[in-house]
Every structure is written in structure tokens, then in C-alpha cells.
Amino acid sequence: MSATNTTIPTLDGEATVPAYVARPDADSSRAIIVIPEIFGVNAGIVQKCDDWAAQGYLAIAPDLFWRFAPGVDLNPDVEAELNEALRLLGQYDVDDGVKDIEAAIRWLHGQGAAKVGCVGYCLGGKLAYMAAARTDIDVSVGYYGVMIDQMLHESHAIAKPLMLHIPTADHFVSPEAQAKMHEGLDPHPKVTLYDYEGLDHGFAATDGDRRDDVAAELADSRTRAFLAENLA
Template identity: 65%
Template sequence: MSELVTISTLDGANTFNAYVARPADKPKAAIVVIQEIFGINAGIRRKCDKLAEDGYLAVAPDLFWQFEDGIELDPDIEPEMNKALDLFGKFDQDQGVRDIEAAIKYARGQGCSKVGAVGYCLGGRLAYMTAARTDSDATVGYYAVGVDNLLDEKHAIANPLMLHIPTEDGFVDKETQAAMHAGLDDHPKVTLHDYEGLDHGFATEFGNRRSDEAANLADRRTSEFFAEHLA
């Protein structure tokens, strides 16, 4: 079962929508799904639905409420991709993490004692920030951008974090990937997985960017990670 719910910001000054997918039975835990730069589109909703099928309460906050409600974009349509990149440049990431924290709080209020998070693209970066700045019990980031300039926050990562890194990511160059490994390989709470020859967006549910084999491998690792840490 899925629905749109309204969540209050942490300061109570605003509200935003979130797509929520509920399992058939009592959820074993909750997972906040953090959007790409394309909003809560069909792919993100499908991520939520699959998590619900696996027994989780899945909550995808509409972080682009900063601009307008209900933005949905398709990366395979050039004007929409350009709009997404423009929104990324204007997006207040600190507010985004606070909204993710509000979604975590909402999920705990639904009776879930364990709440994790998973994010993609922009959401992968926000997943790293979530691991460092919130009480997420376990966090996963796919093709996170710009983590090299967040490494000074790594000391604050207290719960498990997994990052999936495609080695041919057009938005994350080799130097950045090397910095991620140098900064995080020895962190006791962080696990990095490289995907040789893969590009950004390889685990998307729909569209030209998807690589079935790599997506299935990454998603299996994610599923096992959450099964271990959200039990």
C-alpha cells in the first residue's frame, strides 16, 4: 500500500510531502529513500515499493519542496536533465539533511525502532551526510557525488555506512574516488564497493542508465546490509 503523507520540518515552520510504501504486515524496520536530482519520480517510487515488498516501511521525502511540490523529471529527456542539474545547483543540502532527519523521526513515530536510509546520486551524497549528522541506524549511498569535500565529517559516522562507487562515474572523477578510498577505507563503520567500468546511475529502476547485472549485485549487497543492521 502506498500513499502521500505530510511531514513537518524539524523547526515546525513548513511541511513537505513524502511518498510512503507500507508492507502487508508489520514492518520489520523503516528505510528513508533519498531522491536523485530528478525528484520523487517513478524510479524512486519503485525503490520504495520494492522495499515494502521486502517488509520495510519505505519513506521518500520530497526534498525539492524547497522549489515546488511534486517535481518529477526524466534523465533520458535532455531538457528535464538540464532542469535537474539546475535544481541541484540551487538546492540547500543542509536543509535537505534536516528534512531527511524529519523523515527518520516520522518513521520512528510509525512504530519502527530501527530506521535506515538509502540514497542515489544527490541522494548518495545526502546519505553520507545523513550517516554523519543523524541517528540513522544504517545508511547506503549509490554513486554519491562530492564526498571528497565531506571527509572532515567522517569522525561523526557512528553507525554503518555502505557506499557503491562506479569507477567510470561521469560525475565523480578518479581523483575523487581515490580520495574517498584514502579517507574511508580504514573507517570501522564504512564499507566501499567499486563497480568496474560502470557509470553514474547504473542502479536506476528505469531508463538508459541501468545495468542489470551491476544493479542486482549492488541491491543484493544493500539488502544484506540492511538485513544485518536493521534487524
């Protein structure tokens, strides 16, 4: 495996998006976009990219906040840094985020990837849902995505497989919001939802205070199988 920091062209070609890229030892026709949380391309996201590359995927993590705060690298277990991440989130336009994901899809195809999937966390989980509805990505997975209940009107456009991991005690996603997600998405033939009872936001973080080892390993095993099946 090899890794580097690079830039990829935006969709309009007028700027570049900073990104971390991890490449497998052998050329691969399968690629994964790791969509970060609000904490930027930090050590946890870098590790997730490296893990995917070790499994044979070309993996990329774009810098979501590059337009106004490039290079963000925050620790969710430090209160001041968590507050800074929430402040940055208030400035972020998710429509721009989908454009950046689409730019990453285009770049990955140019690198030889025949099929591209994405795995997103928190804000990235929402963007994974939006990518499933708005782009031609081959498969999407979202962990503890926020505000998806407010975007269910887009679900009719989901044509490729989508998996969502939902912790039932997520303090950013109310029980009412979770119920709406199930009501709106359970009948959808392309969408699979998994609940994780009693767990909170961030349970599948690479490490740190939020991680729950048992649930993270279960969710990640489901994700690996889902992506392997749909990127074959």
C-alpha cells in the same frame, strides 16, 4: 502493500515535507528512507519504495526540492529534463536536506519503527553520507554519491554502518575524487566501499538508459543484506 502521498512535519514544525510512503502488508518495526536523485520522486524512486515495502519495510521518499520546486518528477533519459534537474540542484541546500532526513527519521519512529536506515542515489547518495555523519540513523547506503570527497572531514562522526557504491567511470565523480574517498574512508571501521569497474553514474536506476542489470543486481543484493543485518 499500500502506498500514499502524504506530508510529514519539518523539524521545527513550521512547515510540512511532501513524501511518498509505501507500507508493508504487516506492521513493521524497520523503516527505510529512499533519498531521491535530482529528478525528484519519479517513477523509479516510487518503485524502489514499493520494492522495500514488499520486503517488509516501511518506506518513505521525501520531496527534496519542496522548498522551491515541489512535485518535481523528471526523466533522466530526456535531455531537457536532465538539464532542468541540474538547474534545480544549483538552488538546493544540502544542509536543508539533512534536516528533512532527520524529520523523516523522527516521523518514522512515530509510526512505530524501532530502527531506520536510508538508501540514497546521486544527490541522495551524498545525503546518505551526510546522514551517517550528522544524524542518529541506524544504517546508511549511498549509490554514486557526489562530492563526498569534499566532506571527508565529517567522517570522524560516522558511528553507524555506511556502505557506498562507487562506479569507477562516474562522469560526475572523477578518479581523483574516488581515490580521496578510498583514502579517507577505507580505514574507517564503520564504512564499506564497493567499486564497480567501468560503470557510470546511475547504473542502479530502476530502469532506463543508465541501468546495468548485472551491476545493479549485485549492488542491490549487497544493500539488502547490509540493511537486513543492521536493522535486525
